[in-house]
Amino acid sequence: MGMNEQVAKILIVDDEPQIRKLLRVTLQAYSFGIHEAATGEDGVRQAIEVRPDLIVLDLGLPDLHGLEVLSRIRAWSRAPVIVLTARDREEDKIVALDGGADDYVTKPFGMGELVARIRVALRHASDSANEPxxxxxxxxxxxxxxxxxxxxxxxxxxxxxxxxxxxxxxxxxxxxxxxxxxxxxxxxxxxxxxxxxxxxxxxxxxxxxxxxxxxxxxxxxxxxxxxxxxxxx
The missing domain is CATH 1.10.10.10 (Winged helix-like DNA-binding domain superfamily/Winged helix DNA-binding domain)
Structure with missing residues (x-):
């Protein structure tokens, strides 16, 4: 990583402390800068304050539905959003993608898969500068x-x-x-x-x-x- 290369900031919005910890430890090992929120309201607030390069958003939050968080963030931000969803909620995936999410990973998920999806989403965000x-x-x-x-x-x-x-x-x-x-x-x-x-x-x-x-x-x-x-x- 060159000196001038910015570390990508990732905001994790998930109410389960053990999942946040797993994501934090793994993603820091890949040199991402990590910010965390345990509620939807805090996630929306931090998205505004931190201006993350990518958001990992659990749809099953205690206060707001993840889709509500997504629509509030999408009102002003184009940052890629990867949603975490329970395996059996097919409808949630479709609604989230139609609502502006970039990708989804179903729980339980492999970290390798999530990191790959994060990299694709970040690359996609940076090179949508219209290559011919x-x-x-x-x-x-x-x-x-x-x-x-x-x-x-x-x-x-x-x-x-x-x-x-x-x-x-x-x-x-x-x-x-x-x-x-x-x-x-x-x-x-x-x-x-x-x-x-x-x-x-x-x-x-x-x-x-x-x-x-x-x-x-x-x-x-x-x-x-x-x-x-x-x-x-």
């Missing part, structure tokens, strides 16, 4: 000229397929919900019942991009939630 071309291994997407190449060969996509790929790839490493995809690709004309179109188009894209569309390398399915494009590592 995105590269993922053998796949390159030229956002200016709308040209997609795989192994140096141009891939012919329909406008809708391209738009779907663009939305997924510019959010690489993040989960994008079905609803977000429908809205960003098809606009306000969509309804939730159109989600089967999404599966059809994802199928078309996989046929054109994946060596084996039953074991996708680029467009990964997050069951019940949406899709996640492979992160750029």
């Amino acid at each position: 071309t995105l590269t993922f291994g053998a796949l390159s997407i030229d956002l200016v000229h709308r040209v997609v190449e795989l192994d140096g060969e141009r891939v012919k996509l329909t406008p809708t397929e391209y738009e779907l790929l663009r939305v997924l790839a510019t959010s690489a490493g993040k989960v994008v919900t079905q609803r977000q995809l429908l809205q960003q690709v098809w606009g306000d004309a969509f309804s939730e019942s159109d989600s089967h179109y999404l599966r059809v188009y994802i199928g078309h894209l996989r046929k054109k991009l994946e060596a084996d569309s039953t074991r996708p390398q680029f467009i990964l399915t997050e069951p019940g939630v949406g899709y996640r494009f492979r992160s750029r590592d």
Whole structure:
């Protein structure tokens, strides 16, 4: 880490002291600066005071629901938010992602996984300074000229397929919900019942991009939630 490189500040909002301790010890070992809050109100206040680079937010807080904390923070901040949620609350994940969370990790979670998600979210926040071309291994997407190449060969996509790929790839490493995809690709004309179109188009894209569309390398399915494009590592 260079002398001038800022240490990323992470705010942990969780009411369980042992989880806060685990996160603090682990994340400090990765040279992150840690701030903690045990309640939603304190989390909102600290987000304003500390201006963290990333927030880890437990949805099950004693005072405010995590989604309320998220919407208060999202009213003014674009800092990435990773929510912690109980494994069986599928609906929470979707509502949180639609409400502006960047990713989610289900409890119990592995620290390795969480650290990887944090790194992706921080990188995504810093490089959303609009690079003209995105590269993922053998796949390159030229956002200016709308040209997609795989192994140096141009891939012919329909406008809708391209738009779907663009939305997924510019959010690489993040989960994008079905609803977000429908809205960003098809606009306000969509309804939730159109989600089967999404599966059809994802199928078309996989046929054109994946060596084996039953074991996708680029467009990964997050069951019940949406899709996640492979992160750029």
